[in-house]
Amino acid sequence: MIIDYSKKLTTHREYKEIKNIDVSIESDRGRIISSAAFRRLQKRTQVFALELNASIRSRLTHSLEVAQIARYISKTILKNLSEEEKKRFKLTNLENAFISVAEMASLLHDIGNPPFGHFGEQTINRWIETDAVPIFEKLKVKNQEDENLKQILIKDLKNFDGNAQTVRVITKLQKLNLSYSQILSVVKYGRGAYESYSGDLNYINKKPGFYFSEKKLADKIQKSLNVKKHHRFFMVYIMEAADDISYLTADLEDAIEKNIFNLDSLYETVKKECLKERSSYLIELFEKHYFEAKKEEKPYRKNLFFALFRAQLAGDLVKHVAKVYTDNHKEIFNGSFNYPLLEFDKNSKYYKAVKILQRISAEYIYQNSEVQQREIQGFTIVNELFNIYKPLIELNYNDFEKILSGNKIGCFISMRLIKRVSKKQISAYKDSIKNLDKSGSKFEMLERYYRIRLLIDYISGMTDDYALYEYQTLLALK
Numbered sequence: 001m002i003i004d005y006s007k008k009l010t011t012h013r014e015y016k017e018i019k020n021i022d023v024s025i026e027s028d029r030g031r032i033i034s035s036a037a038f039r040r041l042q043k044r045t046q047v048f049a050l051e052l053n054a055s056i057r058s059r060l061t062h063s064l065e066v067a068q069i070a071r072y073i074s075k076t077i078l079k080n081l082s083e084e085e086k087k088r089f090k091l092t093n094l095e096n097a098f099i100s101v102a103e104m105a106s107l108l109h110d111i112g113n114p115p116f117g118h119f120g121e122q123t124i125n126r127w128i129e130t131d132a133v134p135i136f137e138k139l140k141v142k143n144q145e146d147e148n149l150k151q152i153l154i155k156d157l158k159n160f161d162g163n164a165q166t167v168r169v170i171t172k173l174q175k176l177n178l179s180y181s182q183i184l185s186v187v188k189y190g191r192g193a194y195e196s197y198s199g200d201l202n203y204i205n206k207k208p209g210f211y212f213s214e215k216k217l218a219d220k221i222q223k224s225l226n227v228k229k230h231h232r233f234f235m236v237y238i239m240e241a242a243d244d245i246s247y248l249t250a251d252l253e254d255a256i257e258k259n260i261f262n263l264d265s266l267y268e269t270v271k272k273e274c275l276k277e278r279s280s281y282l283i284e285l286f287e288k289h290y291f292e293a294k295k296e297e298k299p300y301r302k303n304l305f306f307a308l309f310r311a312q313l314a315g316d317l318v319k320h321v322a323k324v325y326t327d328n329h330k331e332i333f334n335g336s337f338n339y340p341l342l343e344f345d346k347n348s349k350y351y352k353a354v355k356i357l358q359r360i361s362a363e364y365i366y367q368n369s370e371v372q373q374r375e376i377q378g379f380t381i382v383n384e385l386f387n388i389y390k391p392l393i394e395l396n397y398n399d400f401e402k403i404l405s406g407n408k409i410g411c412f413i414s415m416r417l418i419k420r421v422s423k424k425q426i427s428a429y430k431d432s433i434k435n436l437d438k439s440g441s442k443f444e445m446l447e448r449y450y451r452i453r454l455l456i457d458y459i460s461g462m463t464d465d466y467a468l469y470e471y472q473t474l475l476a477l478k
Contacts, residue, residue, distance in 0.1 A: 003333045006090040008234065009097045012180045012224050014217075021093075024179055025100045031176045032104050037111045037169050043463030044110070045117040045378070046254070056254050059110045062246060067106040069314060070242035074102040076322035077238075097181075105185035105239040112165030114460035115467040116378025123382040124160045124460060131386065132157060132452050135393055139448060141441045149442060152194045153449045156212040159193035164208045165460055171217055172428045173457055180221045184233040187218065188240065190335075191230055203338045204232050213432065213453055231335030241321040241341040248317075248354065249310040251361040256302055260368050263290065263302055269364060273356045281349035282356055285312060313353070317342065320350045378464075381471040385459050388474050389417055393452050397444065400451065404430075420470075421458050429454040 011017055011024040018024040032038055041060035057065075078086070078095055086092050114120035133154055141147045166186050170176045191197045192215055193208035210218045227233055255261050261269065267290050274283040286309065293305035321341040328344070331337040337344075342354050365371065391414045392400070399409045403418045404426065418426075432450040436443050462470065471477070 003089045003330060005094050005098070005333075008225055008333075009094050009101065009181050010179070010225065013177055015177050021097050025097050028176075028178050028182045029100060029104055031178060032107055032182075035170075035174050035176060037174050037461075038107065040461070040463050041110060043465050044113060044115065045120075045374075045464050046250075056257055057250055059113060062250065063107050063110055065250065066109065066239070066242045066246045067103045069245050069318065070102040070106040070238055071099055072314070072318050073238050073242055073322055073325075074099045076318055077325050080322055080326045101181055101185050101235055102238045102242070104182055105235055106242050108166060108170060108182075108186045109188075109239055109243060110162065110166070112167070112169050112460070113162035114160075114165070114382070115462050115464045116375065116382060118162075119375040119378050120382050120460075121160060121162055123379045124386070124456065125158065127383055127386045128157050128160060128452075128456075131390060132393060132455075136445075136448055136452070139441065139444050141445070146441045146445065150445055153212060153445060156192070156194035157449065157452055159208045159211075160456060160460070161193065161208045163188040164193055164210050164214075165456075167210045167214050167218070168453075168457070169461070171214060172431075173424055173461070180224050181233075181235070184221055184225055184227065185235040185239060187233060188236055190232055192218070197230060199230060201230055201336060201338050203340070204335075205230055211453075213450065227335055232337075233335060234333050237325065237332050237337065237341050238321075241317075244340060244342050244354070245314055245317050245321075247361070248357045249306060249313060251365050252357070253302075253306050253310075255365045255368075258368075258370070260365060263293070263305060269360060270356070273360055277352050277356055279349060279352040279356060282353040285309065285316075285353075317350055317354075320348065381467050382459065384471055384475065385462075385467060386455070389421075389455055389459070392417055392421075393448070393455055397447050421454070422461070425454055425457045425461070428457065 009021065011019055011021055013024075018027055038060075041063055042058050044059035046057040046059055046062050078091070078098060081089070081091070083092075086095075091098065114124060116123070136150075136154055136157065139150065141150055163186075167183070170178060170186070171183065187209045189205055189207045189209035190201065191205040191208060192210055192212060194212040194215070197205035199205070221227075222229070225233065252261070252266060256263065256266065267286060270286050271283055274280070289305050289308040289312070292308065293301045296304050324341045324344050325332055328337055343351060345351055391411055395403075395409070395411060395414055399411065399414070402409050403415050409415060429450050432453075433447050436446055459467070
């Protein structure tokens with residue numbers, strides 16, 4: 001395949017295409033930043049759930065940092081390319097689009113994450129497995145074709161993932177009508193939640209990138225931008241690298257803010273872990289700024305250290321991933337590069353530094369008793385909310401249709417629960433079933449599938465504090 005960015009960075013979108021690429025890009029920017037889903041990130045967990053200290057990172061502040069790094073990476077990639085190369089790759093008039101799509105993908109990348117982060121994600125999957133799937137399995141089928149569909153839908157439901165939910169949020173629940181290029185930039189993985197993958201591109205298909213509910217749209221967008229099945233859109237590599245770089249120092253800084261470390265104990269920990277790895281780059285970088293910061297008054301040491309350390313580490317890693325991008329340009333453009341940019345060169349001093357910092361987060365921060373206590377609280381809240389709303393997915397279709405229309409049924413609790421569910425999410429459910437043939441077991445399965453999706457959409461779309469409020473309210477704890 002010839003590298004031609006004009007075929008990838010386009011103005012195509014579902015409705016009312018904007019022909020000028022720069023105007024189209026700015027329209028996407030406005031839709032993203034103005035969306036309710038983006039604003040909700042300010043009340044979602046990064047590491048420390050239900051955190052009152054505003055200086056600790058939320059999903060919103062994390063996403064802003066990722067967006068800044070993505071801009072830096074994309075600008076560095078463009079700087080690394082000669083004018084002749086940019087002209088040959090048809091990038092000359094698309095530099096603004098290249099930078100902006102990377103930046104906006106980074107703002108969007110966590111929009112589908114549920115309350116309480118990855119622990120909330122695991123809780124949802126556990127509840128689907130133990131409570132929703134048994135309800136779905138009771139549905140009767142008439143033939144083998146319907147049985148095959150049933151198994152596909154069960155597999156899809158059991159694979160809730162924040163990345164796939166992001167696609168659903170921006171296309172079905174918020175209906176942002178973003179350009180195809182912007183949408184595909186957040187499809188982190190190449191397979192659907194309903195399918196398995198055993199090919200060579202194991203890394204970029206290790207998790208689901210979209211659900212069965214978005215399959216037709218995903219197929220349409222991939223075809224429009226000439227992205228092969230189970231491949232990635234090139235921009236995902238930049239967004240992913242920016243996310244990885246952002247985590248490295250953010251976790252350490254927040255851990256100091258939460259008194260898990262102080263600057264001295266962090267220095268000793270980094271030194272110990274670098275000796276294990278026999279890696280000098282990270283400890284030399286740390287020591288340089290640690291001793292410089294120690295000269296300052298105590299209250300300012302941490303801020304000065306992280307300002308200097310973060311800037312140099314991020315700068316070095318950005319240059320590194322930009323070089324990996326241009327060195328593997330064709331594979332990345334084609335979406336067949338089967339590595340995250342930061343982990344491609346395993347002999348690199350940067351790779352070793354990344355692994356050391358990731359290990360420190362995993363062993364010293366995520367294992368902290370307060371972090372784990374908040375995770376247990378998050379599990380209890382999310383799990384109980386699903387249990388409370390479970391009657392909505394136990395109803396037969398006729399009864400569910402009645403309560404959507406405001407009519408009475410025998411299950412009085414369902415009549416009250418449905419009034420608490422977001423109208424946007426109910427509208428997405430109605431859109432999904434309105435054109436289905438209402439006869440036969442196929443309709444029963446698809447309708448119940450979309451109804452379970454409705455419940456997942458509602459609870460996974462909550463902020464941490466709203467989930468806590470709803471939990472306390474419905475369990476009569478306040």
